[in-house]
Amino acid sequence: MQGKCGLFFTTYAKECQVFHTDFQKSTVALFFLVLLAAPFFLSSYQVSLLNLINIAVIGAVSLNLLTGSCGQISLGHGAFIGVGAYATGICTLNGWPFLPALLFGGATTALVGMIFGIPSLRLKGIYLAIATLAAQLILVYIFMHWTSVTGGAIGMGLDPPVILGYSFDTDLKMFYLTLFFAVSAVLIVKNILRTKSGRAFVAIRDFHLSAESVGINLFRYKLQAFGVSSFLAGIAGGLWAHYTMYINPEQFEIGLSIQYLAMIIIGGLGSVIGSVFGAVFLTLLPEALGIVANLLSGFFPDISTYFLAMRDGIFGLILVFFLIFEPDGLARRWQLAKSYFKLHPFAH
Amino acid sequence: MEYYLHLVLNGLVIGSIYSLVALGFVIIYKATKVVNFAQGELVMFGAYICFALTVQMGLPFLVSFFMTLIFSVILGLCLERVILRPMIGEPIISVIMVTIGLSTVLKAAIQLFWGTQVRVYPQVLPSEPIWILGLPVAPVYIAAFCLSVVLFVIFSLFFKYSTMGIAMRATAFDQQAAQSMGIGVKNIFAMSWCIAAVVSSIGGIILGNINGITPQLGHLGLKVFPAVILGGLDSLLGAALGGLIIGVLENLSDGLAQQFFGLAGFREVAAYFILVIILMIKPYGLFGTPEIERV
Numbered sequence: 015m016q017g018k019c020g021l022f023f024t025t026y027a028k029e030c031q032v033f034h035t036d037f038q039k040s041t042v043a044l045f046f047l048v049l050l051a052a053p054f055f056l057s058s059y060q061v062s063l064l065n066l067i068n069i070a071v072i073g074a075v076s077l078n079l080l081t082g083s084c085g086q087i088s089l090g091h092g093a094f095i096g097v098g099a100y101a102t103g104i105c106t107l108n109g110w111p112f113l114p115a116l117l118f119g120g121a122t123t124a125l126v127g128m129i130f131g132i133p134s135l136r137l138k139g140i141y142l143a144i145a146t147l148a149a150q151l152i153l154v155y156i157f158m159h160w161t162s163v164t165g166g167a168i169g170m171g172l173d174p175p176v177i178l179g180y181s182f183d184t185d186l187k188m189f190y191l192t193l194f195f196a197v198s199a200v201l202i203v204k205n206i207l208r209t210k211s212g213r214a215f216v217a218i219r220d221f222h223l224s225a226e227s228v229g230i231n232l233f234r235y236k237l238q239a240f241g242v243s244s245f246l247a248g249i250a251g252g253l254w255a256h257y258t259m260y261i262n263p264e265q266f267e268i269g270l271s272i273q274y275l276a277m278i279i280i281g282g283l284g285s286v287i288g289s290v291f292g293a294v295f296l297t298l299l300p301e302a303l304g305i306v307a308n309l310l311s312g313f314f315p316d317i318s319t320y321f322l323a324m325r326d327g328i329f330g331l332i333l334v335f336f337l338i339f340e341p342d343g344l345a346r347r348w349q350l351a352k353s354y355f356k357l358h359p360f361a362h
Numbered sequence: 363m364e365y366y367l368h369l370v371l372n373g374l375v376i377g378s379i380y381s382l383v384a385l386g387f388v389i390i391y392k393a394t395k396v397v398n399f400a401q402g403e404l405v406m407f408g409a410y411i412c413f414a415l416t417v418q419m420g421l422p423f424l425v426s427f428f429m430t431l432i433f434s435v436i437l438g439l440c441l442e443r444v445i446l447r448p449m450i451g452e453p454i455i456s457v458i459m460v461t462i463g464l465s466t467v468l469k470a471a472i473q474l475f476w477g478t479q480v481r482v483y484p485q486v487l488p489s490e491p492i493w494i495l496g497l498p499v500a501p502v503y504i505a506a507f508c509l510s511v512v513l514f515v516i517f518s519l520f521f522k523y524s525t526m527g528i529a530m531r532a533t534a535f536d537q538q539a540a541q542s543m544g545i546g547v548k549n550i551f552a553m554s555w556c557i558a559a560v561v562s563s564i565g566g567i568i569l570g571n572i573n574g575i576t577p578q579l580g581h582l583g584l585k586v587f588p589a590v591i592l593g594g595l596d597s598l599l600g601a602a603l604g605g606l607i608i609g610v611l612e613n614l615s616d617g618l619a620q621q622f623f624g625l626a627g628f629r630e631v632a633a634y635f636i637l638v639i640i641l642m643i644k645p646y647g648l649f650g651t652p653e654i655e656r657v
Contacts, residue, residue, distance in 0.1 A: 081455060087455050133641060136641075136645060137641060137645055140454060141645055145637075147584065148587075148637045149638075151584070152634055155630060276459070279455075283455070323470045327466065327467050327471060330465070330467035333459060333462070334445060337449070337452075337463065338445070338448045338460070341452060
């Protein structure tokens with residue numbers, strides 16, 4: 015089987031490898047070395063952005079597994095992240111250690127996600143999207159009104175995570191924790207996609223009737239996709255809750271779901287590396303706009319009053335722009351850039 | 363008893379607005395199979411344009427009403443040409459996301475121009491309440507209800523008897539067959555966006571007369587989904603009835619939840635609980651066409 019230029023695979027297993035060449039392995043290793051050392055050279059604010067990116071990567075990768083690879087549109091991912099955040103927070107407030115609480119949060123979210131995933135057997139496409147939209151709104155209502163458990167609109171104050179007596183109370187310490195979970199989430203999803211389940215997900219996305227007729231149990235695999243995706247969303251929620259140390263229902267409104275959907279669209283549907291690009295892009299976008307607004311404030315003194323509306327507007331414009339002009343997202347641009355350098359003087 | 367009657371009447375009024383917005387949604391879905399998440403923002407757009415014309419430019423209400431309709435036609439045409447046409451044949455998630463992106467852009471534009479505070483229309487209809495079944499009802503509400511009914515009848519007749527309406531139904535049924543019969547499918551798409559924008563604007567203007575307008579009005583667009591799912595995504599009658607039923611059920615369950623469980627604000631989600639139940643038992647709604655899948 016012919017792979018990329020100069021690569022020749024003799025077995026399927028070899029073709030499925032995550033990294034094909036030593037060059038790939040060494041660049042990835044180099045990238046992680048730089049990433050691990052980076053926080054020491056960055057300001058605390060920049061490290062906090064890295065933390066947010068790590069958490070967004072977990073959420074985006076998990077949503078991409080469900081929506082991009084399995085084709086089940088979910089408009090409720092923000093609320094699922096919220097379930098994880100509240101479940102983890104409630105456990106640690108009751109004296110649980112952080113790691114079991116985080117796992118419990120993930121498991122609770124997986125359960126909730128699977129309950130809302132049950133209709134996916136009957137509902138497809140737009141109907142499923144509307145059902146998950148209902149899930150999103152109902153869950154936020156529950157966060158808001160089950161005051162005895164969630165604290166309602168006042169929210170919930172939390173402590174930084176403590177693992178085996180070691181407290182992750184600064185951005186720098188937190189960075190390594192979130193990076194660990196982000197890398198794990200990426201590896202988990204990447205590897206799921208290489209297994210039988212992953213191929214089943216893709217088959218269901220491409221055409222569910224053909225998938226069923228070649229013996230894929232639709233119900234089982236759809237539920238599995240909802241379960242894994244929601245579990246990771248719950249982990250992202252738990253980390254986010256303990257990183258910001260405060261949660262309230264407004265954080266998990268439908269805007270968050272849209273944000274995550276935008277990440278996987280801008281990054282590239284069904285692509286793991288694309289979810290990472292999308293998460294980085296959309297976390298840094300408001301910062302970049304903030305810098306531009308600051309630069310422009312000399313010319314337009316009242317720009318700060320319009321900033322919020324402009325930020326949303328530009329977010330929407332970028333989303334529409336990507337959908338119209340680059341539906342395969344940043345992942346495709348990345349491929350094009352790589353092949354450009356690989357083939358450099360010869361374009362074909 | 364009077365309490366419940368009041369709830370039902372209020373529900374009918376809110377429901378008639380839902381019906382109007384749902385009508386716009388269904389017209390787009392019927393002709394183009396596009397699920398429009400920006401319906402609420404179209405409502406808001408109409409409301410703000412009319413506000414700008416009447417209050418900020420000082421035009422008489424009737425003039426600005428008709429000018430708003432012209433503006434919405436232009437908006438509908440632009441949206442279809444620039445944003446929706448490249449989406450033909452794209453997967454459903456892309457179409458959903460493009461309308462979501464569109465709604466963000468429209469909302470942001472409205473905030474940029476008019477800010478976030480509540481804007482109030484000048485009094486157009488008399489405020490003296492009319493008594494129905496022993497309950498006072500503001501004339502605006504009655505006007506809203508009547509307008510919804512009139513528009514519904516007009517569009518039903520339009521789809522049933524006019525050449526354009528029949529062409530639209532043909533396009534919805536089978537685009538290729540319609541095209542080979544000489545129907546300009548692109549024109550049909552543009553037409554349906556125009557109609558939807560106009561209907562939504564009318565809804566927005568009525569709402570503005572009732573409560574005043576804020577950029578939060580866009581949330582109304584999400585309320586449309588329970589109505590259209592109950593009625594069936596591609597049925598006009600379904601949209602009209604679905605909106606009314608959802609309005610009434612929402613109000614009743616809100617009243618009941620408050621009376622018996624002390625739950626505040628159940629109104630926000632009542633419609634979605636109903637939505638989930640409908641999806642479980644009758645996903646194609648009361649009058650929708652079931653999708654039949656063949657390999």
